[in-house]
Amino acid sequence: MAEATASLGPSASGGLYLRTRRWLTHAAIFGTLILAWEIGTRTELLDPLFYPAPSKIITSFWRIYVTQGNIWKHLYVSIGLVLAGFAAGSILGITLGSLVGLNPLVRRFIKPYVIVLEATPRIAVAPLLIAALGFGAQSKIAIIMLVCFFAPFINTLSGVVNVNEEKLELFKSLGASKMQILKKLVLPEAVPVIMAGERLALTAALSGVLVAEFIQRDQGIGALILTYTRNLNMASAFACIFTLTIIGFAIFKGMELMDRYIAFWSHEDGMTRVSQNRNVRWAKQGWAR
Amino acid sequence: MQRHAVRSKASPDQNAPVVSGSGVGKTFASGTVIALEDAGFSVPKGRFNSLVGPSGCGKSTLLRLISGLIEPTSGSLQVHGEEVTKPRQDVAMMFQRATLLEWRTAIENVLLPSEIGGRVTSEDRTRAMELLKLVGLGDFAFSFPAQLSGGMQQRVALARLLQTGADVLLLDEPFGALDEFTRERLNVELLRIVTEIEATTIFVTHNIAEAIFLADEVYVMTPRPGRIAKIIDVPFDRPRELSIQTSPEFNHLVEEARDILGAH
Numbered sequence: 001m002a003e004a005t006a007s008l009g010p011s012a013s014g015g016l017y018l019r020t021r022r023w024l025t026h027a028a029i030f031g032t033l034i035l036a037w038e039i040g041t042r043t044e045l046l047d048p049l050f051y052p053a054p055s056k057i058i059t060s061f062w063r064i065y066v067t068q069g070n071i072w073k074h075l076y077v078s079i080g081l082v083l084a085g086f087a088a089g090s091i092l093g094i095t096l097g098s099l100v101g102l103n104p105l106v107r108r109f110i111k112p113y114v115i116v117l118e119a120t121p122r123i124a125v126a127p128l129l130i131a132a133l134g135f136g137a138q139s140k141i142a143i144i145m146l147v148c149f150f151a152p153f154i155n156t157l158s159g160v161v162n163v164n165e166e167k168l169e170l171f172k173s174l175g176a177s178k179m180q181i182l183k184k185l186v187l188p189e190a191v192p193v194i195m196a197g198e199r200l201a202l203t204a205a206l207s208g209v210l211v212a213e214f215i216q217r218d219q220g221i222g223a224l225i226l227t228y229t230r231n232l233n234m235a236s237a238f239a240c241i242f243t244l245t246i247i248g249f250a251i252f253k254g255m256e257l258m259d260r261y262i263a264f265w266s267h268e269d270g271m272t273r274v275s276q277n278r279n280v281r282w283a284k285q286g287w288a289r
Numbered sequence: 290m291q292r293h294a295v296r297s298k299a300s301p302d303q304n305a306p307v308v309s310g311s312g313v314g315k316t317f318a319s320g321t322v323i324a325l326e327d328a329g330f331s332v333p334k335g336r337f338n339s340l341v342g343p344s345g346c347g348k349s350t351l352l353r354l355i356s357g358l359i360e361p362t363s364g365s366l367q368v369h370g371e372e373v374t375k376p377r378q379d380v381a382m383m384f385q386r387a388t389l390l391e392w393r394t395a396i397e398n399v400l401l402p403s404e405i406g407g408r409v410t411s412e413d414r415t416r417a418m419e420l421l422k423l424v425g426l427g428d429f430a431f432s433f434p435a436q437l438s439g440g441m442q443q444r445v446a447l448a449r450l451l452q453t454g455a456d457v458l459l460l461d462e463p464f465g466a467l468d469e470f471t472r473e474r475l476n477v478e479l480l481r482i483v484t485e486i487e488a489t490t491i492f493v494t495h496n497i498a499e500a501i502f503l504a505d506e507v508y509v510m511t512p513r514p515g516r517i518a519k520i521i522d523v524p525f526d527r528p529r530e531l532s533i534q535t536s537p538e539f540n541h542l543v544e545e546a547r548d549i550l551g552a553h
């Protein structure tokens with residue numbers, strides 16, 4: 001099973017004093033790093049051509065977002081592609097994963113293919129896709145789909161295959177039909193794993209769109225980074241990269257939020273919320289207490 | 290089979306077995322593991338019988354055979370006079386672990402048997418709520434399993450078992466994972482309930498004293514190959530006080546069971 005979150009040590013917890021102190025320490029370290037970078041480039045200890053000063057990067061941010069405002073159209077294009085490719089890849093992955101997982105015959109023979117698929121860097125196929133589909137949004141979406149289909153596929157597969165034996169016996173002893181077992185047991189039980197796969201897929205989609213735009217260079221954030229780098233406008237290239245950092249972070253947080261809603265039972269607050277909702281619904285229906 | 294033919298405690302009608310088996314055997318894995326051999330038994334209506342024996346002696350196998358989850362390799366099994374071939378509506382099983390669905394609230398878990406049986410009616414909901422109250426969880430109907438303690442989860446599972454409306458209850462070490470206090474309380478509770486609904490019950494446990502305290506008859510099982518070595522009749526009247534466990538008669542029965550198990 002794939003898991004998207006990395007643990008880098010203790011998270012925000014503890015008393016107010018401790019938390020404030022931790023934040024102050026963080027701010028101090030961050031400030032020092034930026035300052036060192038700034039001084040480093042000003043004294044030309046770092047080559048200012050390749051490592052533009054933070055102040056320059058901030059100026060570039062202002063320019064590409066406000067005065068020139070040229071990044072927006074590239075952002076729209078890239079994000080649109082990410083969403084389209086992600087949606088297509090997820091649907092394909094989840095569908096294939098369920099079909100394979102639910103079909104014992106296919107399941108028995110699928111393993112070698114999954115291994116081959118896993119071992120091959122999917123991105124290597126990108127040029128072939130362009131050759132087949134031609135330049136344009138179509139082949140870009142196909143590339144993104146390709147890089148983000150695997151995690152949902154493999155996670156759905158493992159979620160569907162690894163049904164809890166005891167629960168399965170429970171359903172059988174209750175005389176459940178195959179369809180009931182699928183709807184009431186297999187799919188709900190696979191949801192948290194599938195969601196973990198989706199998180200990985202969306203991150204992969206962001207890398208996918210960049211590769212696609214590096215190859216096709218016509219528009220999008222990837223193409224913009226290429227253009228700036230070629231013109232040795234490193235400050236603007238960095239501004240684009242940090243934009244991607246922010247998008248990546250937003251994706252991460254967004255998926256976490258979605259997980260809290262969809263796989264609510266693996267989160268304390270999710271359970272509390274849904275528990276209240278169900279209670280209210282029961283009361284509204286006027287059912288027995 | 291024959292040794293049971295002589296039992297006759299109540300009227301002949303009541304004595305007709307609800308669950309019975311003769312020469313029941315189950316061999317797993319291409320004939321290498323004999324999980325159960327030549328099991329013969331019959332349980333009349335409303336009886337509470339327990340199965341006791343060491344790990345691997347085929348207790349779960351016997352329950353799963355009766356529930357129709359697996360088929361015997363030899364012999365025959367009947368419930369209400371009909372040969373068992375697949376899971377039946379009038380037989381319900383409770384597992385060692387609570388096996389609740391984590392994405393359903395307690396009440397929704399209890400309603401699962403009704404949902405699988407067809408549309409959920411308002412009577413089903415009323416009954417589910419009553420059962421939750423019966424097991425002392427009226428205030429936790431909308432809690433999720435992860436918000437409940439192990440003992441509470443097990444009680445939800447018990448309510449779900451009763452929601453099936455089955456009159457044959459198979460319990461596989463239902464409270465085995467719980468502390469002794471909780472287990473004792475739930476056992477007493479269980480006895481009260483099954484007596485009230487006149488269910489025929491087979492109860493698996495590792496604990497000899499528990500097996501004797503609860504049951505009308507104790508099937509003592511021994512491993513390799515799994516078999517019913519002895520059927521011990523428990524003569525105590527019901528309802529039983531916890532204090533009978535210190536009586537000489539009780540201890541005599543415990544000794545008897547222990548001797549059989551020790552001899553293997």
Ligand SMILES: Nc1ncnc2c1ncn2[C@@H]1O[C@H](COP(=O)(O)OP(=O)(O)OP(=O)(O)O)[C@@H](O)[C@H]1O
Pocket residue numbers: 317318322323324342343344345346347348349350351515
């Ligand atoms: N599905 C199976 N495939 C192969 N062997 C099995 C299977 N189920 C049970 N067995 C074997 O059958 C024997 C009896 O198992 P069973 O689960 O009935 O024991 P048990 O009395 O319930 O033990 P415990 O007290 O540990 O639950 C064991 O040796 C076990 O390994």
Ligand SMILES: [Mg+2]
Pocket residue numbers: 348349350461
């Ligand atoms: Mg067992």
